[in-house]
Amino acid sequence: MGPSRWIVIVLLLHCTQIHAKxxxxxxxxxxxxxxxxxxxxxxxxxxxxxxxxxxxxxxxxxxxxxxxxxxxxxxxxxxxxxxxxxxxxxxxxxxxxxxxxxxxxxxxxxxxxxxxxxxxxxxxxxxxxxxxxxxxxxxxxxxxxxxxxxxxxxxxxxxSPVVPTFDYSILVIFLISVFTVALGGYWSGLSEMEDLRPSPGGDEMEGSKKKDDNVTFTPLTVILFVVICCVMLLLLYFFYKWLVYVIIAVFCLASASSLFNCLSAIIQNIPYGRCRISCCNKSIEVRHFFLAAFCIAVSLTWVVFRNEDRWIWILQDILGITFCLNFIKTLRMPNFKACVILLGLLLLYDVFFVFITPFITKDGVSIMVEVASGPSGNKNEESYLEVPDEPYSTNEKLPVVIRVPRLEYFAVTVCQMSFSLLGFGDIIVPGLLVAYCRRFDVRSSSSFIYFFSCTIAYAIGMVLTFIVLILMKMGQPALLYLVPCTLITSSFVAWRRKEIKKFWNGGGYEENTYLNKVRMEAYSAADVDNFIKQQKGTHDLSHNNGAHGQCCH
Missing domain, CATH: 3.50.30.30 (Glucose Oxidase; domain 1)
Structure with missing residues (x-):
């Protein structure tokens, strides 16, 4: 796992919505x-x-x-x-x-x-x-x-005109989040099937290369990851002015890579542009070369125009969706136990830094809110709006949220645009559980039951988040509702199917049966007939030579 991934992923937790009056x-x-x-x-x-x-x-x-x-x-x-x-x-x-x-x-x-x-x-x-x-x-x-x-x-x-209780931007964010989680989980399942399928010609190096593209979290690395999250958030709280530009640079690189991975998965079956160009003893397909140039150009466009709020949010959301998809597919939870540890600790992390830290900080503002909205500096009671409202403002924001303009807000035309926000972490963290459910479906041949159940639970958790948001009229830590919904639903499905032990431990449950099935499908009908004849001959030879006879193939 590269250093840039570690830097970015620790910032993907919930960013609380800021309601400037x-x-x-x-x-x-x-x-x-x-x-x-x-x-x-x-x-x-x-x-x-x-x-x-x-x-x-x-x-x-x-x-x-x-x-x-x-x-x-x-x-x-x-x-x-x-x-x-x-x-x-x-x-x-x-x-x-x-x-x-x-x-x-x-x-x-x-x-x-x-x-x-x-x-x-x-x-x-x-x-x-x-x-x-x-x-x-x-x-x-x-x-x-x-x-x-x-x-x-x-x-x-x-x-101050009355702000509508419900805004359609919430519906757009709901559709984006559920779509990203569902597609990321499904893509992770396809990757799992690809890993289980033997490489053509028995190329073990190719199979190991496919698996090296993914990163598996163990319970120990999960705990280490949460500790890094806490440290990184505190560093941002105290050194925001300098670290925000580091995060922008890292997001630029990571989003370009993620966009490339998502688009290359789409065009891999297109039969054009497969000729290769070589340089420095390495070769690359022409279509991949142009695709990489396009992804870098898109990412750089976002960097240059990141404060043009009237339209740049569209590009940031596209990059954010591909970013989340790539992480959900790449980061793998080995078992449900690791999922419980990760989601449980991040839930406590979210609640602590949103609700508890206001009683600790001297200005009474939560550390999560302060980092999400940008520092107030040395301006005593003053802090700046969610989006810079002057062309030359340098009040940068962390690019780790999905942003959708509030469609029915008077400030869209007179004031600076107001946005509904959802942190990348509220998509990726539950998405890792949804991806694990889909891979469990693949390995245990249980169709899509775990995947569908966990995805629906995520959607219900998002609805609960928005209901509480509307009723309380303040930003909510979405993991507070998403984590219980997804964990309880997944556990219930495993209990009803009498697979709770397998679901909890993960690993090689029923793997051999599935591998045999996949490998048999990879052979031609003639290969299967020859295999059966060889097995029959071996049985006859063993019968003639006694119970302990051996045959070398």
Missing amino acids: QGLLHVIAEQNPPSENDYCITYNSTWTPLPTSFSNATYYELKDLSSLSLCSASEISHTDVTDKAIVVLMENCSILAKAAIAQRSGAKLLLVASKIGLPFLKDNRSDYQDLTIPIAYIRYREVMDMKMNPERSVKVTLY
Whole structure:
């Protein structure tokens, strides 16, 4: 298993969905004729409940103080801001300190203009319990778009339209995840049948080469893998700024390799382009050469345009699907015992870093959420939106999620695009169990019973995840629902079929019977007849020479 695979796979666990609180600033410019516009803002709903429409909201005259940072009351000591909305720069001090000064000066609404991205506000304001003034972030370039000047009055208000309870992006993610898990498990079964089938001419080197392409997890390596996951997550938490680019580079290489493996499996039966070209004592088929060039080009395209949110999510999802498919097919669990250890430990890992670490970290944010959304740096209460909202923003995100834009969200047109997310780990980790079930079906000649049952259980687990997501209106660790559904279902099927011991231990259960069956199918009818005649002659010779007679072939 190459180093790049180890680096990437430890990052494939669940990335919690981030719900930045977005709203709108409704602006009315009193001119002839009057003009109205909406601008995107971020706010904290626990600090500032907003109306759902601007029609019944209170308007305030806007005072442009965007040349000031408002870190001292002396900056506006000679400026009348009473009963007005003011806009200041996001510099030098925290937004809560600015709000305290604005409130004491009589302002009714505070807008903070950001030049480096649109942050959102967290819940820690223990030192500012008396604040009642509404607070929101706005892009600095949009403040400039308002073209405020002393000759015209601008009135503003804040509101937040109702977000639909159900969004069709959830359905798209459901279909992607179930399709990837099912196809990955089925592909792993085909690979298992290929490994069991003897190589033409009895070429043992070819058979061993096929098996070397796969990696088998033992219970010990599973435990080691989970430890590496914990260490890697902590390193990302403390050194995100540098490691994120390492992860992007590794994902670029791994996704190109995965795309090549998936496409080469599709084109292997196409009878064109099989002529070979040689270089440095090595040869490669022409079609594989062009396919490799195409996959590298696709991966590099993603790297260059990874922050173009309007369309690059499609390419990232395609690379992510092939990435997950390749890992599900390549990584093999030797038995159900290893599956239980892996899924159980990763479930505890997921729950601990999502729900427990907020009680440990000083800012009250879970380590998993912090890594998934990007670090907040040294900005006190501030952290940035899930997606960079400025063309020059350097707030990179880990490329280990399936992203689908929320199709019915107002922010798609006014604010930055909002995405529903699913971590690669929520596909790969249960997918390894589904793949094991399919290989068990192959080895035990049990048709598709384990494979179908585990795939359906995965789909049910995803539905439960989305139901809880909608009801609680917050990101969920999907493994919390996927692991019990898949493990319990697989165990029940094995118990009902009285195969629980074989299913638990894995290994060579009924392998000899299946190998004989496959090998017999590989021979021609004449070979079978000759084999039977030889066996008959051997039996006759043994009978004539006594019970202990031997025959050498």
